[in-house]
Amino acid sequence: MKDNYLLKYHVFYYQRIAQLKEQVKELYNKLGNEEFNQHEIVKFAYRIRKADQEIIPQDPDRPEYQLGGDIKKYRRYKRGLQRYRLFFSFSNHPKIILYLYLNDEKHLRKAGAKTDPYEEFKKLVAKKYFSDNPSEPRIQKWIKQYRP
Numbered sequence: 001m002k003d004n005y006l007l008k009y010h011v012f013y014y015q016r017i018a019q020l021k022e023q024v025k026e027l028y029n030k031l032g033n034e035e036f037n038q039h040e041i042v043k044f045a046y047r048i049r050k051a052d053q054e055i056i057p058q059d060p061d062r063p064e065y066q067l068g069g070d071i072k073k074y075r076r077y078k079r080g081l082q083r084y085r086l087f088f089s090f091s092n093h094p095k096i097i098l099y100l101y102l103n104d105e106k107h108l109r110k111a112g113a114k115t116d117p118y119e120e121f122k123k124l125v126a127k128k129y130f131s132d133n134p135s136e137p138r139i140q141k142w143i144k145q146y147r148p
Contacts, residue, residue: 005057006096010130013086013099020045047080052088052099055079060090060097070122074100074130085117089130100130 009017024045027036036042056065056077065075077086087101101124103117124130 004095005060005090006094007052007057008096008098010098010100012101012124012129016102016104017048019104020048044081044084048086048102051077051079051081051086056086056088057097060088067118071118071125074121074125076118076121085121087117087121087130098130 020041023041027039027042031039060075064079065077066072067074067076071087074087074089077088078084084103085101086099088097088099090097101117101121103120
């Protein structure tokens, strides 16, 4: 359950979620109930919220979340997201999940493409925008807020 993990959002992830929420809000104001509930953006936003609030916190170290190569210390969630990927890292001591990156429409999954979300995430990791190390000072600010 999410009660076991502190959930934190990197600015890249937070901005993407804020953008998604704004799109949903606009659709809510523009469409009727049935049309709104069937809209792909609304369904996508629901799947993302369910993933980051319920599914991932159940077990952030599930084998299907694991990555390889330069980003093997990170995890990604993809079930039901089609060409989108949600990247995160986590720690069990303290219990914290750091949601890092969710690709947008310009970076849809396509193996070998320069705009592939894995390639984009690797670039951001190489530029040290993200870290999986809970002892890193930038992450320490988040962790210090944790109260079990």
